Structure formats: C-alpha cells, structure tokens
Amino acid sequence: MNGNAITFVISGPGGVGKSTLAKLLAKSDPHLELSISWTTRERRPGEEADAYCFVDRKEFTDKIEAGGFLEWAEFGGNLYGTPLPEQPKLGDLLLEIDVQGARQIKEYDKDSIVVLITGPSWDDIEKRMKARGDRPDQIAKRLEIGKQEERIGRQLADYVVVNQDLDGTLKTLAAIIAQTRSTRSNR
Numbered sequence: 001m002n003g004n005a006i007t008f009v010i011s012g013p014g015g016v017g018k019s020t021l022a023k024l025l026a027k028s029d030p031h032l033e034l035s036i037s038w039t040t041r042e043r044r045p046g047e048e049a050d051a052y053c054f055v056d057r058k059e060f061t062d063k064i065e066a067g068g069f070l071e072w073a074e075f076g077g078n079l080y081g082t083p084l085p086e087q088p089k090l091g092d093l094l095l096e097i098d099v100q101g102a103r104q105i106k107e108y109d110k111d112s113i114v115v116l117i118t119g120p121s122w123d124d125i126e127k128r129m130k131a132r133g134d135r136p137d138q139i140a141k142r143l144e145i146g147k148q149e150e151r152i153g154r155q156l157a158d159y160v161v162v163n164q165d166l167d168g169t170l171k172t173l174a175a176i177i178a179q180t181r182s183t184r185s186n187r
Contacts, residue, residue, distance in 0.1 A: 013146025022096035041078035071104035116157035
C-alpha cells in the first residue's frame with residue numbers, strides 16, 4: 001500500500017453479499033487491490049478455492065505470532081484474518097471483513113472508509129445462507145450474531161448500503177469510492 005492509498009472496508013453480517021461485491025468491485029476497478037483473508041474454516045461446497053486462503057489453526061496462529069495480520073478475530077470457532085500487504089502496491093486496498101475486523105481496521109487506520117452492507121431483510125439473508133450451503137445450525141447462529149453485528153456496524157460505518165440488487169449496490173459502492181478519492185485528492 002502506498003502512502004496515499006485509501007483503505008476501503010466492506011463489512012457486514014454473513015450472507016449479505018460482501019464477498020461477491022468485493023470481488024466485482026476489485027475486478028471493475030484496476031486501482032483497487034482486494035486483500036484475500038485467511039481462515040481456518042473448511043471450504044464450503046461450491047465455494048471458490050481463492051475465496052480465502054484456507055489454512056490450519058497452527059499456520060494461522062504462527063502468522064499471528066509473527067505479526068502478519070492487519071486484524072484477526074475468532075468467529076464461530078474459526079479464525080479469520082486480514083494479512084498485512086506483502087509489498088507496497090499502487091492504488092487503494094479493499095478489505096472484505098466482518099464488523100469486528102472493521103473495528104480493528106478503523107482503530108489502526110482512522111482514515112479508512114467503512115461501508116456496512118446489510119440485506120433487505122433477515123429472511124433474505126437466511127435464504128442466501130441456505131443457497132450457499134450453510135448448515136441449519138450455522139445459519140441460526142450466524143443470524144443471531146449478524147443482528148448484533150449490524151447494530152455495532154451502524155455505529156462504526158461511514159456508509160450503510162442495503163444490498164437490494166447487485167447492480168444498484170455496485171453502482172453505489174463505486175460512487176462512494178469515487179467521491180472519497182475525489183475528496184482526498186483535493187486535500
């Protein structure tokens with residue numbers, strides 16, 4: 001990350017579409033570098049191999065001890081973390097992380113821009129989780145945690161965006177990024 005880089009954080013409860021939005025944003029904007037988070041959880045059926053850097057608990061804790069994460073957290077018995085960028089890059093950094101991680105990033109970089117993504121309804125989020133293959137017990141737990149995350153995220157976020165439809169949400173996020181870049185370049 002270069003000294004003028006902006007850190008954009010896409011955050012929110014599970015099932016709101018953070019991963020899809022982050023990947024599409026990074027693909028459409030050559031000046032955004034998407035950080036790939038690490039996790040100790042198992043890969044879901046049908047999940048892309050590059051959705052996360054899937055590692056075992058020992059490898060993850062070794063990286064913690066080496067100071068290799070911008071932020072990390074335990075969620076649902078699994079560890080998740082955002083690695084430090086390995087080398088300076090041109091452009092801005094895009095993180096797709098949970099609310100707990102977004103809070104840590106905001107403490108680390110007060111100028112970061114946190115966008116909370118919410119779903120149109122909790123029923124819609126539950127349907128998305130079922131469609132991606134989450135187990136019923138995981139869904140119930142994630143929905144309970146997600147409601148708490150949304151309350152906290154609303155206090156933390158610079159912007160709140162409801163992911164009603166993918167194209168509209170992407171346009172809104174691109175506008176937030178463009179506006180932030182414009183404002184920062186005029187300082």
